[in-house]
Amino acid sequence: MSLSLRLPLDGGLETYQLTGTPIAQGTYEPATSRLAFAAAHVVADPLGDNSPGAPAAIDWEHTLAFRQHLWSLGLSVAEAMDTAQRGMGLDWPATKELIRRSAAEAPTRVSGAGGGSGAGGASGARGADGADRASGAEKRIAVGVGTDQLGAGVHPLDAVIAAYEEQLALAEEVGAQPILMASRALCAAASSSDDYRKVYDRLLSQSSRPVILHWLGSMFDPALDGYWGSDSLDTSADVVVDLIAENAAHVDGIKVSLLDASKEIALRKRLPEGIRLYTGDDFNYPELIQGDGEHHSDALLGIFAAIAPAAAAALKALDDGDLTTYEQVFAPTVPLARQIFSGPTYYYKTGIAFLAWLNGHQPGFGMVGGLQTGRSLPHLADTFRLADAAGVLTSPELAVDRFRKLLIVGGVDA
Template sequence: MSLSLRLPRDGGLETYELTGTPVAQGTYEPARSRLAFAAAHVVADPLGDNSPGAPAAIDWEHTLDFRRHLWSLGLSVAEAMDTAQRGMGLDWPATQELIRRSAAEAPARSSVAGTEGSSADAGSAAGAGSAAGAGVLEKRIAVGVGTDQLAPGVHPLDAVIAAYEEQLALAEEVGAQPILMASRALCAAATSPDDYRKVYDRLLGQSSRPVILHWLGSMFDPALEGYWGGDSLDTAADVVVELINENVAHVDGIKVSLLDASKEIALRKRLPDGVRLYTGDDFNYPELIQGDGDRHSDALLGIFAAIAPAAAAALKALDEGDVTAYGQIFAPTVPLARQIFSAPTYYYKTGIAFLAWLNGHQPGFGMVGGLQTGRSLPHLAETFRLADAAGVLTSPELAVDRFRKLLIVGGVDA
C-alpha cells in the first residue's frame, strides 16, 4: 500500500508522502520522577444518536480499551475532564457511568513517584497524600468533580456547593482522587474572591484524600473568564495561593491550563512544599515537566492521550537521566500539540478523537454531541502531517487508509 495521499493545503491539494518513524510500542511502568495523567476522551457509539443536544451515547468497549491502553503505557488516567467533553456533549448521567466503569477498571499502584527535584513529597503522589501515605495501594485514576448537572444560568452559591458535593460523593464512592474542576456555574454566581473561598473551603474539608484543584483558562472555556474573582491572572493567582495555604493539608496539587509558561512557573514557585503543580499547558509541557533544577511540573494533559507512546518513552528517558533523549522524543510532538490546541482551543477534543481513530482505538470518527465537525478537513490534514512527523501514527497504513476515506467523503480526491 502506498503511504501517500493528496491532502488539502492553501486551497488546493498536494501529494503527501509519509516519512515519520512510529515511536516504538511497548508497555511501561509508571514514571518514577514525575506523576503523569492523560486526560482521556470518550468514544461515541456509532449506532447511537450523538447529534448536538442529544444525551451522550458511548461506545463503552472502546472507551475502556483506550484507558487500558493508557495504563499499559504507565500513564494514569484523568477521567471525565474537559477532554471527555464535559460541558460539550457529555451529560451528567453518562459522566456518572463513565466514572464508575473506569474506576472499576483502574489498576492500583503500590509505589509513589520519586521526588528528585520535586516540589512535593512522596506521600502526596497519586492521591496518596497525607490521607493515605507512601506505599499504600492507590488507583491510577483521578476524576473530574464539577457542577455540570446544573442547568445553564445563575444559581445560588449553596446550589453550586450542593452540585459539587454530589459529584465529590461519587469520587469518594469509587475510590478515585477528586479533581475539583473549574465550574461555569461558580463563575457565573461568584461576585468576589470570597465567594470562591466559601465554596472551596466547604469542599476541601469533605474529601477523604487530598484533591487536585483545577484552573482552566478562558481559551479552553470562554465561560470561565475571570475565574477566582481576580481582574487579572496575577490577582487570580494571589487568590489561589491564599486558598491553598489555608487548606494545604487537603490539596495534593493544582492543574493549571493557561497556555502561558511564565505564569505557570511563577505560580509554581509560590506553592507551599508538598503541593504539586500539574501542568495542563499543551503548548509548553516539555520544558515545564523537565523543570528548572529547583522545581518541576507534573503532568495532567489532554495531549498525552494523543501522543501517549511518545509521552511514555520521554518520561522513561527522564527517569533514566537522559535529558537529551527526553527532549528529542518530545520536540516533534510540540508542533502537533499546538495544532490540535489552536484557536478556538475548546475544539481540541476533535483532534484527540481524530488521532485515536487513525490509530485504531475506535471504529469511526464520531464524537458525542456531533463534535467531530469542530475542525475542518484542512485543519485535520495538517494534524495528520504533524502526527506523522511526531511518530505518533502507530500504524501508518491504517492511518492513510482511514484518512483517505474521510477525505473522499468530504469531497477530496485523495
C-alpha cells in the same frame, strides 16, 4: 499500500508522502520521577444518536479499551475532564456511568511516585499536618468533580456547593482521587474571590483524601473568564496560593491550564512544600515537566492521550536521566500539540478523537454532540502531517486508509 495521499494545502492539494517513523510500541511501568495523567476522551457509539443536544451515547467497549491502552503505557487516567467533553456533549448521567466503569477497571499503583512535591521536587510529599499524602496503594485514576448537572443559568452558591458535593460523593464511592474542576456555575454565581473561598473551603474539608484543584483558562472555556474572582491572572494566583496554604492538608496539587509557561512557573515557585503543580499546558509541557533543577511540574494533559507512546518513552528517559532522548522524543510532538490546541482551543477534543481513530482505537470518527465537525479538513490534514512527523501514527497504513476515506467523503480526491 502506498504511504501517500493527496492532502488539502493552501486551497489546493498536495501529494503527501509519509516520512515519520512510528515510536516503538510496548508496555511501561509508571514513571518514578513524575506523576503523569492523560486526560482521556470518550468514544461515541456509531449506532447512537450523538447529534448536538442529544444525550451522549457512548461506545463503552472502545472507551474503556482506550483507558487500558493508557494504563499499559504507565500513564494514569484523568477521567471525565474537559477532554471527555464535559460541558460539550457529555451529560451528567453519562458522566456518572463513565466514572463508575473506568474506576472499576483502574489498576493500582504504589503511591509516592513522582519525585515528591511539584513545588520543590523533594521526596515524599506531605501535607501541612505532616501526614504522608502518598502512602500505600491507590488507583491510577483521578476523576473530574464538577457542577454540570445544574445546567446553564445562574444558581445560588448553596446549589453550586450541593452539586459539587454530589459529584465528590461519587468520587469517594468509586475510590478515585477527586479533581475539583473549574465550574461554569460557580463562575456565574460568584461575586468576589470570597465566594470561591466559601465553596472550596467547604469542599476541601469534606474530602477524605487530598484533591487536585483545577484552573482552566478561558481559552479552554470562555465561560470561565475571571475565575477565582478577578480578570487579573496575578490576582487570581494570589487567591489560589492563599486557598492552598490554608487547606494544604487537603490539597495534593493544582492542575493549571493557562498556556502561559511563565505564569505556571511563577505559581509553582509559590506553592507550599508538598503541593504539586500538574501542568495542563499543552504548548510548553516538555520544559515544564523537566523543570529547572529546583522546581518541576507533574503532568495532567489532554495531549498525552494523543501522544501516549511518545509521552511514555519520554518519561522513561527522564527517569533514566537521559535528557537527550527525553528532548528528542518530545520535541516533534510540540508542533502537533500546538496544532491540536490552536484556536478555538476548546475544539481540541476533535483532534484527540481524530488521532485515536487514525490509530485504530475506535471504529469511526464520530463524537458525542457531533463535535467531529469542530475542525475543518484542512486543519485535520495539518494535524495528520504533524502526527506523522512526531511518530505517533502507530499504524501508518491504517491511518492513510482511514484518512483517505474521510477526505473522499468530504469531497476531496485523495
